[in-house]
Amino acid sequence: MANNQLPINHSAHITTLGQLKKSGYKPRTVKAELRENLIRKLRLKEDVFPGIFGYDETVIPELQRAILAGHHINLLGLRGQAKTRIARLLINLLDEYMPVVAGSELNDDPLQPLSVFAKNLIAEHGDDTPVTWMHRNDRYTEKLATPDVSVADLIGDADPIKAATLKLPYSDERVIHFGLIPRAHRGIFVINELPDLQARIQVSLFNILQEGDIQIRGFKVRLPLDIQFVFTANPEDYTNRGSIVTPLKDRIDAQIITHYPKSIEIGKRITKQEARIKDEQKGMVTSNEVIHDLVEQVAVEARGSEFVDAKSGVSARLTISAYEQVIAGAERRALVNGEANTYVRLGDFISAVPAVTGKVELVYEGEQEGAGIVAEKLMGKAIRTLFLNYFPDPDKSKKLKNRVSPYKAIQEWFGNGHTLDLLHDASTEDYKHALDLVPGLRDIVTELHPNETPEHTYFLMEFLLHGLSEHSLISRNRLTAGAQFKDLLSSMFTMPTFGEDEDDEDEEEKPRRRR
Template identity: 40%
Template sequence: MLEERDVQIRGYKIRLPLDVLLVASANPEDYTNRGRIITPLKDRFGSQIRTHYPLETETEVAIMRQEARPASVGSVTVNMPHYMEQVVATFSHLARGSNQVNQRSGVSVRLSVSNLEVLGANALRRGLRAGEQVVVPRVCDLGSLAASSSGKIEIESMEDGREGLILENLVKAAVLTVFKEELSFEQVRDVLAAFEEGAIVHTGDDVPSADLARLVAEVPALQAPVARLCGGDESPAALAAAVEFVLEGLHLSKRLNKDITSGSGAATYRGRS
């Protein structure tokens, strides 16, 4: 009926006015992030339908906020800071441009939505263990992104066991990208000076937010970059997340050393001198 636009009834041609709404979907193999025409839909409906993944991270973040289900248990709430949303969206964008990811299979926005939910859930788990009522995802929660993306992104590698490493490197690249967008070197110069004088910071799942939040008062150089990231939120969870993000950004910029305790997820940041 869609193809011929009429119906034959015992030799009589009857043309029926159609008033229908068509909903169609396509496999990733049927289109690319460059917006190619979806061939199967064109063949069936004669329509010039074009599609593409979000070209800007802000667009992807808006979709993530709309579609993701916030994590919460009882009175415990999870507040997702904008820079962590940007990390999730940037992770997907970097994966779409990586030659280690099968671009024919694609990296859909559904992955970003799922990763945002998993990040919030992992932070909620940590907060429940620490007895916190307000939880903000931290860098130590980002390990969940590589785990949740495994199997949803098709990695092109000839070596077995490289999938996890490739995904972890994409997460690190996303953090570094967002860090450079959010903070300039001038804003963190004094933080580096504090670590060169011997400051040491321990982070990880088992470190309460209050402990990291106290560093803002103990290391005055952290106040300016942390305030910029928090955007007025002075809760211990928000301050802790911002502190950890600044330290991880400096580490990925090769300006701080980071010692990781295998198996526990705990980390220690120290100066390079």
Template identity: 45%
Template sequence: MTTFDAASASPQPTITTLGGLRAAGIATRSLREELRGNLLAALSTGADPWPGLHGLGDTVLPQVERALIAGHDIVLLGERGQGKSRLLRALTALLDEWSPAIAGTDLSEDPFHPITAAAQARARAQGDELPIVWRHRSERFVEKLATPDTSVADMIGDVDPVKVAEGRSLGDPETIHFGLVPRAHRGIVAINELPDLAERIQVALLTVMEERDVQIRGYVLRLPLDVLVVASANPEDYTNRGRIITPLKDRFGAEIRTHYPPELDDEIAVVRQEAHLAADVPDHLIEVLARLTRGLRESPAIDQSSGVSARFTIAAAETVAAAARRRAALAQASREETAVPDGTAAEAVARPVDLGTLVDVLRGKLEFEPGEEGTEREVLEYGLRVATAETARHRLAGLDLGPLVRAFEDGVTVTTGDAVSATALLDGLPDLDEAGLYDAIAERLDAQSDGERAAAIELALEGLYLSRKLSKETGEGQAVYG
């Protein structure tokens, strides 16, 4: 279920009875009419119904919109980390913010159209005095991760022995404890990793999705459930772990393939949106990580049927930021960096030297092809070098770095590393006769502070090394350019 953010919600309506709804002229819509109407309203005003979804606007999202307008249940197929779960959760924004429901019912039934015998009896007896409650849209989205131990009782329901013990007969529909799908009445049911759901459980969903009936241990309850069933699946799961049974696939009106962000800018936007960074990571380093991920998605050493998730790039950015924060803390402790006037530690800014920290940490997030055992580190290091070189060429194209190269030809060396502060790195740079090169590099990479300038100039040094114009010796957490 999505999280209810009370701070961003509009005030809950104050009407408390069915009669109050009638007097206010408030009518209810079916779930599909509600989704269709709100989506079309957003599209007609130019609003973005899918904030935070990058790189899918010309491919996946139009298909989803057509499926919702048609009223279809949806299954999304795609490799891991393609935003399937985020897309399913985004459907919640297309629901009305507040919707009325009969108070005290298990299925949050429509006050104008109750579906259970008990709610119908209450509606007849109480008339316009029927009490109602208001549900926020966040309460109308139910998410279930399919696991092999999921039962029919979990999804559909079962006889409640407590209710039987209270004196009800087994033939009484009131003895039923409803499962997740019926309880999502007038809402959205999202099933992640659908092939992991046992086939007998998938069979139990058939009548719910087609006839909207609920069948529990011989009971056939004609409950016109108003639910939208959406699901996600990884295509190779059909053979590796499980499959979606053919009759259930036929029940989904739309089968939509997802994909990774097609453009580099989209990849970067996803990282900036999702990563929780412990330090400042300049844009050019995020670009390196995005290029690394995109390169791995084309590498013959990586199992492409499993994919390289966007979570890999996000975790890489968080690891690089953590390395920068650790360096700043160590430098502060050793008094290599001083505190700013308010007494807090100097800023922590990631530099290219921090990129090497992610190799050992993140190689377990990739599935390598058989025969690549033992080469995982080499594959990642090579991909990182390629991504760094491409970023340096892209970001510094047109700048003449010749004066910097000539300075090194005179025997100058520059040291960077885990324990080398930004100030120490800048102080160790060679003096150049041609004024303004360091400023030009900083301006090109939008570097303002000392930490950002150090990161920018270090990218230039690494680019020169990767283009074989400088040498570099590494060891004991340090790198010496010369």
């Protein structure tokens, strides 16, 4: 056990400075505390940063090295890369409880008092000075850097009201109102989006980082603060909104670069952990791994899309929101149809466009296309990419000379003038009936995936139709309430404008779609 990590039942009985001295407590810096607790966890093979996936060989080892070295840290990365979450998890490396001079606003160590208040209190009461215990959760302070943040907010300022109330001259140190940073003494202080902080405010951090002290309004006060600083920054901010001034960057010991998940499997673990799926939704909606893969693939496609600003990045919140909307869409359909439960459909994935449009920063070409169209294109690319994991490559079947394409029966059925409407709110019975109309559709699925449940078989049948449309073997048009599949050639002459309302459909199509 660390020197000052006293058992909870022990610390509860230590209420005075004298008792604390007898307990064997010895002061130490917060960086030493983080270091010793990290060493203990590493030796015990404990998970130091639970819930952080994909960083085991990159970010986390670098972070651990920085802590062992006693460095201030800057987490540099695009949005949605768990920078703030990592910073918040650092509190797990603090001792559970820490002794503090009772009533001290600077969390003074009873054996190393810092403030005038604590020094005077100890001088007056000696070993009878009251001691309280602060939990590690209270030793974490976080500030979002915004242009309106002032030096007074972070460091402090002279308080005229306090001076008047206590009848003190401005030369008295007691008139100082301390800011967030001094109040974080003996703890962790995090500044999110550091480049958004005005340059003159960043300058005020120089002495704190280098010397550990503060200067306020010309007061000759030196407070050797003990703080572990963690900063987060987005590389985009260096050019768009602001920058980290060079002397400040020089004083931040370790700059650790974060990244997006390097595989779909890691992305799925993050989404499953973070998605807020309610218990009633879990009881009503049955999902599958294909949907999880598609949701993650959308983010992969977005990060490589020519329509999306790569410098801005694509947050992991996109996949989390998209999956939540997929489940919510399936839940709504079950409620509308009075069904006790339902199986997720590919249409639920397609209808999650609103979760994508607000999560991607478009370049000029993307703005010209429109956010909704770009989102649907990304979803289409995700379907096209993952389609080959489950079915033969349609592009190769087009080139077959002596062999019959496995999709010939499906193409011929649509080529004979048939169309198929799959509506988002269709009941389970109507949904299955519509898919069963297409000859050869079930045969391909059952031949390639013979051991699937009936519900998943229908899901793969729908997936097959969407995949064929993405490979241009059949056509898919968007309806207001779903999708319509038809022959590719006929659609070239009858295809409605993208996003066209069902009121503008051909009159012959309305009765068929209603059926």
